[in-house]
Amino acid sequence: MLDVGRHPMIDILAYSELESVEGESSSFKATIRKKSRYVNASICNACGDCVAKCPVKVKNEFDMNFGVRKAIYQYFPQGIPSIMTIDGTKCLKITQNKCGICSKACVKGAIDYEMKDETVEIEVASIIIATGFDMLPVSHLTQYGYGKIKNVITGLEYERLINATGPTEGHLYRPSDKKLAHKVAYLQCIGSRDQNNCAYCSSVCCMYSIKDAMLAKEHDSEAEGYIFHTDFRNVGKWFQNYEKKGKNDYDIKYIRGRAAEITEDADNNPIVFYEDTKTQEIRQLTVDLVVLATATIPSKGFQELARKLRIETGKDGFVQTNSRLPVSTSRKGIFACGFCIAPADIPESVAQGAAAAGLAAQIALSRAG
Amino acid sequence: MQYATNVRIIRVMCGGRVDLEMIFSAFLNGADGVFIGTCLKGECHYTSGNLQAEARIIFAKHILKYTGLTEKRVKLSMMSSAESGKFVSSVSDFIETIIAEGKLPDDANTQRKLHAAYRAVMGEKIRWLAGKKTEFETDGNLYGEKFTPHEINRLFREVAQDEVLTQEIILLLENSPLTIKELAEITNIPPRRAVRQIANMLRLGIVRQDGSKDNAPAFTAGNNKRLIEVIR
Amino acid sequence: MEETRIGVFVCKCGTNIAGFLDVSDIAEYSSTLPDVVFTKVNLFTCSEAGISEIKNAIVQHNLNRVVVSACTPRTHEPTFRAACQEAGLNPFLFEFVNIREHVSWVHKNDREKGTKKARDLIRMGVARAALLEPKEFIEVPVLNEAIIIGGGVAGLSSAVSLAKRGFKVHLVERSNKLGGRLLDLNIIQPEMTSAKGIIEDILHEAENLPLINIYKGYKPVDLKGCIGAYKMIVENSKKETKEIDSGVIILASGTRMLDPSPYYGYNGRNIITQYELEKLLSNEDLEINNNVVMIQCVGSRNSENVFCGKICCMEAIKNSILLKERDDRIDVYIIYRDIQALGHENERLLRKAKNLGVRFIHYSAEKPPEVTKDAVKIYSDILNREFNIPYSLAVLATPQIPHSDAQELSRILKVPTDENNFFLEAHMKLRPIDFATDGIFICGSARWPCTVNEAIYQAEACAARASIPLGNGKVKVEPINSLLDEDICRGCGLCVSLCPYKAIELVNTDKGKKAKIIIAACKGCGVCGSTCYRHAITMSHYKDEQLLAQIEACFKE
């Protein structure tokens, strides 16, 4: 990321959205709206003096709402470009013309409450889509109790909790009572491979659940992990070794079966009901925390973007690519890579990224002569 | 994210750059502990430099133990560049350990042993073996025998002890001729061990007999040009 | 010798540093250090004003070393190096001391000790700076031609891509025909298109590109050189050799099929592999009467081949669909451990097979099926019952495995393989198609079993990565590399075997065997220098004496 940030040939338009694209391959004209940050990007160096003084606290979406941030904030600490942004919907100065403290706190004078959105038009030879994914919201799958039972969280929320730089510094404090969760159930295929939700396999969850359970064990030797899976899909490079390691060295229990329902006991401990495939009996397991491997879907607003770009999407809403050149879309000069084509893990996405970059550069270079 | 102010950081390209010489030079200069941070296993930015650092640390630990200091004074910790929390907790633990151990003793005995240790790690044998560790573990030695981590550890311990003792004896004998009994007393080893060591060293020509004291043969340092040459 | 004149710049970073440390004390102390002739406190050293202060001081005070004590080198080292250069000072005579991330930010509550730590770090930095040496970036010319090993779908795709960009390609294919595995396959899932169609399209493109030179029947036997200037010897079965020069190499040598004969009474007649079924199915008038039983994970996911064949489940599903579509009366059973139908298209095919009436029976590794003369006996742990399924054709899903000569190829190209003998990329997640050695890339099933789609985008990715040095015609190497003292080296080869980038080779000289550093390949990790038992190697810009000076200065208040 840092390399991208300081590369002289890369111009980053962060906090911006594509409005429209005209023209054709080798001479597209893209209209982009740069949303106002209310902070002058060429002055701010993310020292954080303003953040320290801002009185408004809001939930931190980067930390999956576990922590809090201020109305003036940096989306995450290693973010590029390294500058502050004022959340115009929360800032007291912008919403109510009060406060204004951060403008005084900033000795460099980077704050500008009057700043407006700006529209820029750029000419490009080719376009790459790499919009990734979002997670399927799962509160409507009432059997899992997400949103009702406090100690049922999603895989993405878990990632923030277990992350050493996250809101709990890597300790698995469960939401209900902030106590350390030892016994954790990981439920696979939540909304995935499910005709009524996402008919497809999200591809990355089996592997990341093993990783999650291993991480828990590394943080806490008393951790117990239970992974409830259907087909256990670990086909990538060395994934089988990883699966074995999880079982043998980390003592993770792999249980074949879809969990049917989750309830909770008086102490907010989730109870997982599942069918023991060996005996066909319905059994139950009481745990401290449940992690749902929720389905991955094309990212929010992607269908609209696809319309603006006039590219085809397939049945499940992912980019339709061409089988001869798997990173090219239905429109010449527009390429795609990563999760927006289909669920993909990091190495797959990286390789596709390089492929798309090569093809896109080819058009740009032949235009330049 | 805060931690105690006791560490001084030196930047190197990779953990694999940290030479045993640097570690013992730090102790000789007065460091109470040495901490080495590397990438995680399998994620080394330079592919495998962290494994080389790890091999050297095994030696460093055995040597420290042998010199009567604790092996806790050197620590290698693997972490990713995103794990600032791990860095802080690992360094903080280390600082606590070192504070509990106290300052490095600066009596002549410890200093001589550290000096011997410094010479030992500058010498060929320890460096050679540290470099061979990964090969011994995966492909085996010259005869195709693979080493388990346990066997490596034992081998490294024995070599570390032997090399430091050799250097310590040379240091002592460079000052004045001594008998085996005197050597055993000063270096705090059993007399039988001293006999064996001196016999070996005689055979290699790094010590020679030089008169006698109290009817016992006394020894002095031999012509150690080659040994000293590499030490600068 | 020129007098050492060091300038020290202490940054306040607004309040980020000045808020927690006594910056003026630090600056004052710095001015007392040996060789320091100029000291300056900046509000923001990285700002326009700060930069010009550095440049002016270099000129006015005739500085020949610059130390900036500010933040992390990760963000601003290039900025300050450039400033030095613009003022006529070699950029490698610049030293960065981090008193923000390493001091002010992490010791916010102890101004006094924090300030002392900053003083110590600057003293160490100054000691190192005094010993720095000017360095120039090293440029290595790159021949704009590529060698591609393997003429399967992966190798051909990257050949076409590179040739279209105007680079000459030497495609080395061991067999006598191009096309690889796809020549033997029938229909390709998930698109369900003809394998021959795909490969013929690409072959057609390749044959019409005059920049592609094809060496059929040849394989590599020797390789010399490094990125920019490789020299490869290839040989055919008559032991005739050719020499090819290139700037980069792409490895796309594919796989072979596991020998099925030890498994389930394989006989090649009514107990065959999926691979053989492909051939049968491409025959229009193949007669199959009643039951076909497919057994998954044959010879894979066991103790000897730990890995999953990755494509065999989808292959079975694909073939079961083809069978059902051909004749609905055929009963098809797939006996599996886990069905690997990842992604959106595969899951749809799985559902289609189920809808067509293909039956799936799960087994666990502990209780594998038994194949008798006329039936497959299988215990389903999900249904908790045993089945005895008569078959007219039993089909074994055996995995693709690395070529038997993978080790040899690995030795010739000096690239590593993993424990399964698949080729090993530089980084499992972030550099999937690069080898650690610059200039060699890997794609297709030689890296890991993959689908045609994956083979093609990996090939495109290799072509993209390779295009960078080919297009630039040169590579620029940071002059942080190893330096050998040939007189001290004994040619033991320890450093050669440990260098992660194969940047050292042994050469015969008149003084006997000696190590030789390939500067273009060296990344400056320092492993060789810190390992050499003879102390024959040190690192430029991280020399022993520079680092030792820092250590010494640490304790010399």
Ligand SMILES: Cc1cc2nc3c(=O)[nH]c(=O)nc-3n(C[C@H](O)[C@H](O)[C@H](O)COP(=O)(O)OP(=O)(O)OC[C@H]3O[C@@H](n4cnc5c(N)ncnc54)[C@H](O)[C@@H]3O)c2cc1C
């Ligand atoms: C039975 C079966 C069914 C499959 N079905 C499907 C499917 O339905 N859908 C799908 O997407 N994928 C399928 N695949 C996978 C697909 O075949 C592979 O992804 C693809 O062929 C990989 O291409 P490649 O170029 O990497 O390797 P290959 O096609 O194996 O080509 C490698 C080439 O390199 C040559 N070579 C090897 N060693 C050397 C050397 N030392 N020097 C020079 N040349 C050398 C070989 O002769 C060969 O021509 C199937 C695979 C199998 C085995």
Ligand code: SF4
């Ligand atoms: S105006 Fe007030 S609330 Fe808004 S960002 Fe500044 S300090 Fe925060």
Ligand code: SF4
């Ligand atoms: S150089 Fe670094 S420490 Fe100084 S102002 Fe810039 S960011 Fe802050």
Ligand code: SF4
């Ligand atoms: S792809 Fe399917 S049949 Fe092949 S090894 Fe993996 S699980 Fe077994």
Ligand code: SF4
């Ligand atoms: S390890 Fe040292 S002595 Fe051995 S070959 Fe390398 S440089 Fe020469």
Ligand code: SF4
């Ligand atoms: S410094 Fe590292 S990359 Fe360079 S030759 Fe030595 S071991 Fe190889």
